Amino acid sequence: MATEPADLTPALLGGVPLFDRTLYVGRPSMAPEAEVHARIQSALDRRWLTNDGPLVQELEHRCAERLQVPHCIAVANATLGLEVALRALGVQGEVLLPAFTFIGTAHAAQWLGLTPVFCDVRDADHGLDPAEVARRITPATGAILGVHLWGRACAVEALEDIARRHGIPLILDAAHAMGCGHAGRPLGSRGTVEVFSLHATKGLNSLEGGLVTTTDEALAQRIRLMRNFGIPDEDQVSCVGTNAKMNEFSAAVGLCNLDHFDDLCAHNHRLYEAYATALAGVPGLRLVAPAPGEAFSHHYIVLEVLPGAALDRDQLVRLLRAENVYARRYFRPGCHRGEPYRSRPGGPPSLPVTDRLSQTLLQLPSGRQLSPDEAQRLGQRLANWGRHGAEVAARLREAGAT
Numbered sequence: 507m508a509t510e511p512a513d514l515t516p517a518l519l520g521g522v523p524l525f526d527r528t529l530y531v532g533r534p535s536m537a538p539e540a541e542v543h544a545r546i547q548s549a550l551d552r553r554w555l556t557n558d559g560p561l562v563q564e565l566e567h568r569c570a571e572r573l574q575v576p577h578c579i580a581v582a583n584a585t586l587g588l589e590v591a592l593r594a595l596g597v598q599g600e601v602l603l604p605a606f607t608f609i610g611t612a613h614a615a616q617w618l619g620l621t622p623v624f625c626d627v628r629d630a631d632h633g634l635d636p637a638e639v640a641r642r643i644t645p646a647t648g649a650i651l652g653v654h655l656w657g658r659a660c661a662v663e664a665l666e667d668i669a670r671r672h673g674i675p676l677i678l679d680a681a682h683a684m685g686c687g688h689a690g691r692p693l694g695s696r697g698t699v700e701v702f703s704l705h706a707t708k709g710l711n712s713l714e715g716g717l718v719t720t721t722d723e724a725l726a727q728r729i730r731l732m733r734n735f736g737i738p739d740e741d742q743v744s745c746v747g748t749n750a751k752m753n754e755f756s757a758a759v760g761l762c763n764l765d766h767f768d769d770l771c772a773h774n775h776r777l778y779e780a781y782a783t784a785l786a787g788v789p790g791l792r793l794v795a796p797a798p799g800e801a802f803s804h805h806y807i808v809l810e811v812l813p814g815a816a817l818d819r820d821q822l823v824r825l826l827r828a829e830n831v832y833a834r835r836y837f838r839p840g841c842h843r844g845e846p847y848r849s850r851p852g853g854p855p856s857l858p859v860t861d862r863l864s865q866t867l868l869q870l871p872s873g874r875q876l877s878p879d880e881a882q883r884l885g886q887r888l889a890n891w892g893r894h895g896a897e898v899a900a901r902l903r904e905a906g907a908t
């Protein structure tokens with residue numbers, strides 16, 4: 507493959523931007539509008555807009571089938587899904603979870619009055635390190651909360667084993683994991699309960715939304731009840747609950763996008779291959795690969811800027827933004843460095859892998875907004891900066907643009 511010449515002037519230094527429109531990480535990929543309109547119209551025609559409507563039920567059935575799990579409960583978003591799951595399990599005290607995740611994971615526990623205890627993650631999968639969990643577990647630990655970051659399975663077997671030995675639940679934040687698998691099965695039936703996000707920025711989106719999945723029937727019933735104020739029927743209230751219901755418009759969008767989801771994953775796979783080809787062997791840059799043999803959606807395309815690279819992660823993000831590529835720096839800072847956690851007595855714990863990853867990872871655009879050819883051009887531009895990093899860094903310094 508031809509590489510770009512070294513003297514291509516970055517848009518940050520006055521060159522022509524690589525794209526004439528902005529590419530975003532998190533740009534929703536949508537089913538054809540006519541399909542979305544038709545399903546939304548069907549809900550309008552029925553005048554059944556929320557409260558366990560037929561589209562929500564259809565979404566639950568289809569996702570349960572897809573995820574090969576007996577119970578799938580649609581919720582308004584994954585944050586509420588995590589909160590309802592923690593509450594339905596009666597979790598109290600401390601929750602062990604990774605610091606390298608979206609802040610919503612930690613806030614779900616904190617919001618319930620639980621105490622998030624941050625652990626470091628593993629280099630191998632960016633997921634909760636079981637050795638850290640074993641070190642930090644105490645009689646005050648009420649639950650373990652793992653995260654399948656980027657959709658790569660965290661160390662589920664080891665975490666399930668620790669949870670079982672201590673008699674506590676394992677909740678798995680599967681917000682990124684639709685379309686991803688582990689050990690020959692889709693994620694969704696591991697641990698005590700798993701929680702997916704269907705937010706607009708996710709691979710499968712229902713505008714806002716989430717799915718709680720479990721093999722435990724009694725737990726599924728409690729979650730359904732708590733999703734609807736603890737009301738089983740019009741004559742009773744059985745327990746405290748909240749409003750975590752998904753509405754019919756969200757379910758309509760989710761169902762339409764589900765019809766096209768496998769095609770979207772295939773498209774994202776082609777984007778990943780195009781980026782990977784362009785970036786192969788480039789010094790200082792490494793595309794994060796899926797675990798060999800595991801199903802993967804490639805919704806998150808993650809680039810690691812290795813120590814010693816001439817251009818650091820933040821410089822690359824600035825260069826990319828001038829090219830109209832709105833790369834993101836998920837997850838920066840680590841949760842332990844966000845409020846209210848960093849102001850806790852003793853300050854943030856030392857979590858070296860989390861701190862390094864939060865300073866060295868960036869995410870590249872995926873989804874229908876760009877073609878594999880465009881991903882290849884973007885990969886080549888990054889490769890050019892990787893190969894000629896020292897020159898570009900010197901030019902940025904001269905221009906006062908560091």
Ligand code: T4K
Pocket residue numbers: 530531532533534583584585586607608610611653679681682702703704705706707715716832836
């Ligand atoms: N656990 C994990 C591991 C998570 O990553 C998340 C959510 C959760 C739990 C909680 O799930 P939910 O309760 O949300 O279901 C975004 C999302 O809001 C959040 O859902 C997601 N993770 C997180 C990774 O990304 P921000 O603060 O980055 O959002 P924002 O507004 O900056 O949007 C991101 C990018 O997406 C923008 O650059 C533009 C683009 N975008 C966004 C929206 C909403 C669009 O192009 N169109 C849109 O409609 O959090």
